[in-house]
Amino acid sequence: MPRSSYYLLALLLSFITTFLWFSSNTRTATTTPILSLYSSCSCPPGSETDATPSSPASNPSSSLPKDITVASPSPVPLHPPAEPPQSYYLPYTPSKQLSRLPFPSKLWQKAGPNGIDEDRQKDIKSWHTHNPSLRHEIFTDGNAERYVLDQFAKFPDIIDTYQDLQVPILKADFLRQLILYADGGVWSDLDVTCNTPIDSWIPRKFKNQTNLVVGLEFDGNQFASWTVMAKPKTNHIAAAIEYIMDALEYSAEEANTTISGLTMKTISDVVAVTGPQAMTQAILRSISVELGETVTGENVSNLHEPTLLHDVLVLPNAAFAAMQAGFPEDQGPYLVEHHYAGSWKNDHGGESSPNSPIEQDHLHEEKAEGESDQGGVKSEIREDDE
Numbered sequence: 001m002p003r004s005s006y007y008l009l010a011l012l013l014s015f016i017t018t019f020l021w022f023s024s025n026t027r028t029a030t031t032t033p034i035l036s037l038y039s040s041c042s043c044p045p046g047s048e049t050d051a052t053p054s055s056p057a058s059n060p061s062s063s064l065p066k067d068i069t070v071a072s073p074s075p076v077p078l079h080p081p082a083e084p085p086q087s088y089y090l091p092y093t094p095s096k097q098l099s100r101l102p103f104p105s106k107l108w109q110k111a112g113p114n115g116i117d118e119d120r121q122k123d124i125k126s127w128h129t130h131n132p133s134l135r136h137e138i139f140t141d142g143n144a145e146r147y148v149l150d151q152f153a154k155f156p157d158i159i160d161t162y163q164d165l166q167v168p169i170l171k172a173d174f175l176r177q178l179i180l181y182a183d184g185g186v187w188s189d190l191d192v193t194c195n196t197p198i199d200s201w202i203p204r205k206f207k208n209q210t211n212l213v214v215g216l217e218f219d220g221n222q223f224a225s226w227t228v229m230a231k232p233k234t235n236h237i238a239a240a241i242e243y244i245m246d247a248l249e250y251s252a253e254e255a256n257t258t259i260s261g262l263t264m265k266t267i268s269d270v271v272a273v274t275g276p277q278a279m280t281q282a283i284l285r286s287i288s289v290e291l292g293e294t295v296t297g298e299n300v301s302n303l304h305e306p307t308l309l310h311d312v313l314v315l316p317n318a319a320f321a322a323m324q325a326g327f328p329e330d331q332g333p334y335l336v337e338h339h340y341a342g343s344w345k346n347d348h349g350g351e352s353s354p355n356s357p358i359e360q361d362h363l364h365e366e367k368a369e370g371e372s373d374q375g376g377v378k379s380e381i382r383e384d385d386e
Contacts, residue, residue: 089242090155090181092235095290095311098211103231105198106135106185110144110172120190123339127194134198135185144175151182161245164260167267170248173274176225177240184232191341192226195334201229202313203306211311212236214283215320215335217276221297223283224320225276226338236286236312243282247273287312304331 107127116124116138127134139147145163152158158178165171176187186198202210213229216222230237251273252259255266264270271277280297288295290310300307303316317324318331321338325331 089157089245090238091233092238093231093233095211095235098231098234099209099311101231103198103229104183104185105131105133106137106183107131108137108139108176108179108183108185108187109190110139110175111190112168113141116190119339120341123191123193127188130194130197131199139175148175148178152178157245158241161248161259164258165248165262166260167262167264167270169270170262170267170274173225173270173278174241174244176228177237177244177279180228180230180232181234181237181241182232184230184234186227186229188336189226189338191339193337193339195336198229200333201315201319201335206306206308206313209308209311210313212283213313213315215315216300216303216317218317218321218324220317221280221301222276223280223314224338225279227320227336228279234311235290236283239286240279240282243285244274244278247278283312306332 109124124136124138127136148159148162152162162171162174162178165174179185180187188194201213211231211234214223215227217224248259248262251268252262254268255262257266267273269277284295284297284299287310295309299309300314303314305316306319307314315335316328316331318328318333319335322328322334323337323339327334
């Protein structure tokens with residue numbers, strides 16, 4: 001056979017071999033799924049039910065040191081879970097995410113225009129004695145307002161409500177919730193003595209589940225507001241802020257006035273509008289939403305040991321209200337002691353500076369009463385009062 005014929009035959013065989021190889025690889029490519037890192041696949045129509053990911057050729061961690069492991073990636077869901085509905089005016093951190101964070105080691109308090117007397121200085125010292133590394137801030141009227149303006153600049157309704165309030169106790173009640181929401185930590189009234197380190201308040205078994213700590217008052221089913229510990233941005237405190245704002249608006253409407261016009265005489269009930277009853281109702285409602293069932297004061301009455309409701313740790317009477325409860329011996333340690341100085345239980349609703357609108361209104365009332373009772377001799381009454 002001529003040499004040229006061998007060349008033609010070799011060329012033909014090479015062409016046939018190349019064609020067969022190309023056809024084989026093309027068929028394989030159309031039937032083998034393409035696997036990504038998260039085991040999702042892009043498959044030809046009709047082949048999804050038969051496609052199964054193959055086992056990896058080798059273990060990626062086999063070449064690493066024994067003390068290092070590679071976590072297996074989680075599959076990506078076809079439909080990511082929807083975000084939980086926003087139920088509150090303020091944004092909040094989901095409880096599970098928040099439970100992984102520590103409580104801020106900070107104490108917040110508020111002083112009135114008259115400053116801090118010797119008894120209150122002793123109470124303040126008790127906090128530092130038991131908590132030497134505790135950060136501590138005491139607000140005045142001026143820097144408290146600056147704080148609210150800075151922290152809630154995106155929420156003008158909150159700023160307006162705070163600035164409109166003229167009664168000191170209403171303002172202080174609202175401020176405590178705003179601080180606990182924005183920064184967390186411990187809020188305590190000035191007339192409270194600390195008896196044990198804050199780090200010991202939460203039992204070990206509840207350490208990684210608790211986002212809010214409250215104690216029962218002496219009545220057994222209402223949370224004390226004189227001392228509260230919270231993590232920032234919890235939905236329960238967000239609920240308390242919203243509850244108080246609604247209650248203030250309703251109380252103003254009932255008195256046919258505005259929030260700025262509310263006084264101790266016109267407000268329906270301080271405890272129920274901004275105080276411990278308002279806080280208790282808001283928190284219980286918030287817990288009910290989280291659990292999907294109704295939770296009331298009956299669920300926490302007559303406690304003898306700390307009880308966790310979702311992520312809220314409720315302490316027995318002895319913890320925060322031992323003195324009022326008669327120092328019970330079967331409810332655990334006495335964590336703090338409230339002395340009931342009662343600076344807000346007067347016609348002003350607390351201490352007022354001489355130039356405040358509420359103080360001026362009170363002086364006008366005294367003047368009118370003096371003129372009515374003493375036939376115009378007014379200076380003596382004011383001097384006696386002073």
